[in-house]
Amino acid sequence: MGNETNGGPGEPGSGRPGEQTDAGDGIEIRAIGEDEVEAWDRALAKGFLRPHVGSAAEFRRRQWEPGRMVGALADGRFVATFRSFDTELTVPGGAVVTADAITAVTVTATHRRRGLLRRMMTTDLEAARERGAAVAILIAAEYNIYGRYGFGPATRxxxxxxxxxxxxxxxxxxxxxxxxxxxxxxxxxxxxxxxxxxxxxxxxxxxxxxxxxxxxxxxxxxxxxxxxxxxxxxxxxxxxxxxxxxxxxxxxxxxxxxxxxxxxxxxxxxxxxxxxxxxxxxxxxxxxxxxxxxxxxxxxxxxxxxxxxxxxxxxxxxxxxxADYMWLRVLDIEAAFNARTYGAAGRAVLEVDDPAGYVAGRWAVEVAADGTGRCVRTADEPDLALDASALGALYLGGETLPRLAVAGLVTELRPGAVAAADLLFRTPLTAWNIDGF
Missing domain, CATH: 3.40.630.30 (Gcn5-related N-acetyltransferase (GNAT))
Structure with missing residues (x-):
């Protein structure tokens, strides 16, 4: 299938879907036109340290969607690339949710540490949430990049x-x-x-x-x-x-x-x-x-x-x-958690920290005897505290609450809450993604 794993540093920035953005450093970030695909493809190849490969412009043109291929331009040259597309993701129980699949992420070595990834990622996630995507997914070339954006390793x-x-x-x-x-x-x-x-x-x-x-x-x-x-x-x-x-x-x-x-x-x-x-x-x-x-x-x-x-x-x-493979970021916690099924009846209250605000707050996951569940806001005292990255790792059942708790990524606020909630989130077999993207 051919992976295009993601990579690149990031610092604070802003932007709205499709708009030209300039953080005052003379670097313009915007969606590219179909006539710019060939130059964007060459920047992508160089970003992945593969300048020797031939042009894949014809293939990239078939991937092009308005607003979904993004580039950063400095002095008229692409110095960063980013692409996303919508796909269906199967969740525990067999339902599917819309996922914003992020790929082709590069930042040229000459323009690292200037916030280009953060500006592209922030814009894309905001647009995905507005389109109604429940989650965002990607495959990370490096482990320590994407947790800062609320992604967690969801499959191996x-x-x-x-x-x-x-x-x-x-x-x-x-x-x-x-x-x-x-x-x-x-x-x-x-x-x-x-x-x-x-x-x-x-x-x-x-x-x-x-x-x-x-x-x-x-x-x-x-x-x-x-x-x-x-x-x-x-x-x-x-x-x-x-x-x-x-x-x-x-x-x-x-x-x-x-x-x-x-x-x-x-x-x-x-x-x-x-x-x-x-x-x-x-x-x-x-x-x-x-x-x-x-x-x-x-x-x-x-x-x-x-x-x-x-x-x-x-x-x-x-x-x-x-190793870890597909990473996941929850964008709409109610849509995501209402879609999946669960391992046992019960209730768990999660206190989620999310600086981006998408899933921040206190949420009750309530599971019926038939394994169906719903996620709603609540003012009840929380059982567990975690951040958006740990939530992403937990969502598909690829990680377990006891492992996350032992690793210090989940905090037990009520004695016995980890063991009790673990029964809810357990799946018969762990999540698995067969495909790169």
């Missing part, structure tokens, strides 16, 4: 390296799909069946976001973006007994040999399934391809049972890139 990127000779394949007796089959499909067919299958899956996984047509075109090679090398992958579709697609695995194989012995590595690009038996069959297929000796799974749910599906779970060792 987690992966495994599997030594297939040690693993001994998947265990016998795992649930399977009677009459099911796996077919390899070409990229043109993947473009046709992938979007509908993914849309059915993403509402089952908290933390998943929607994919647009451009994403599928990139993944299948219909569009290639300079700087993001594309190699045609294999695509394996699992179908139920009636022929309906129920899961997908997309992977690449490095053709390597140790002398006369095959020593190939399979790198997984995508794997998602509508049910556990389908997932089991896809994992069994991926782990049984001739000549493959190692499977690299770069991003899977942090608590996915993959290792314990193997005959020897020790054959799965953690991937080197395991």
């Amino acid at each position: 990127g987690h992966g495994w390296n599997i030594d297939l000779l040690r693993a001994g394949g998947l265990r016998d007796g795992l649930p399977t799909v009677p009459g099911g089959r796996i077919d390899l499909v070409e990229m043109a067919e993947l473009r046709k069946l992938g979007p509908e299958l993914f849309d059915r899956w993403r509402v089952t996984q908290a933390g998943a976001i929607a994919r647009d047509e451009l994403t599928w075109q990139r993944q299948t090679g219909e569009i290639e973006v300079p700087g993001f090398d594309w190699k045609e992958p294999f695509a394996a579709v699992h179908r139920g007994a009636d022929g309906t697609p129920t899961g997908l695995a997309v992977y690449r194989i490095d053709d390597e040999w140790d002398g006369s012995y095959p020593n190939c590595t399979l790198t997984l690009v995508d794997l998602f399934a509508l049910d556990r038996p389908t997932a089991n069959e896809l994992w069994r297929f991926v782990c049984s391809i001739d000549w493959v000796r190692k499977v690299v799974v770069e991003n899977v749910g942090a608590d996915d049972p993959l290792p314990v599906l193997l005959n020897d779970p020790r054959a799965a060792t953690p991937h080197v890139d395991n």
Whole structure:
């Protein structure tokens, strides 16, 4: 899919959506016109320390929306970039909320520490709130930047390296799909069946976001973006007994040999399934391809049972890139928390500190026996105190209240409140975002 992780420093500034802003330093921040996309793209490449890559202007023009690509100009040259777009984010329980997805954030090295990021971010978040977005999301290149804007790490990127000779394949007796089959499909067919299958899956996984047509075109090679090398992958579709697609695995194989012995590595690009038996069959297929000796799974749910599906779970060792992945900032606490479901009936009163004001105040989260809940302002004494960043980390269930409390990010104001509220916010499986953006 190709990540464009965010990065850049920030200091106080201001601005309104679409307006030209100048903090008195001669630097103008504004939304760019479609005719400026090529210059903006070059600044983006340099900001990501990749001036050598070819122009991606044609691709960027397809991403352009009025008011959503922003640049900072000094002496007529772009010295900072910023882009956002609206997407759907699945929350615990399967509902979706509108998320302001922030990406392509750069500040040129010559213009750091001048408040450019803060001015762009402040303007974007205000506009997102006015449009009705419940949350904002991003993927952070550096950990210490985005907490100051109320973002918290909401999902983890987690992966495994599997030594297939040690693993001994998947265990016998795992649930399977009677009459099911796996077919390899070409990229043109993947473009046709992938979007509908993914849309059915993403509402089952908290933390998943929607994919647009451009994403599928990139993944299948219909569009290639300079700087993001594309190699045609294999695509394996699992179908139920009636022929309906129920899961997908997309992977690449490095053709390597140790002398006369095959020593190939399979790198997984995508794997998602509508049910556990389908997932089991896809994992069994991926782990049984001739000549493959190692499977690299770069991003899977942090608590996915993959290792314990193997005959020897020790054959799965953690991937080197395991770390925080998608960060989240709550913009409308009532819309966000009313949309998700909860783990147990109860009530918790949160005192939220938010200098930006979006979620500041005292809020009661009230959960019914069926797991539905509502979030309302209250004057009752608070049970817990936290800031907007910790709220963002907690929202999808990617973090737990006990961990946040032990880390000093949540303060227990009533004895026993952390344990009681933890039951409310717990989710069956942790949130997971399969996609970069």
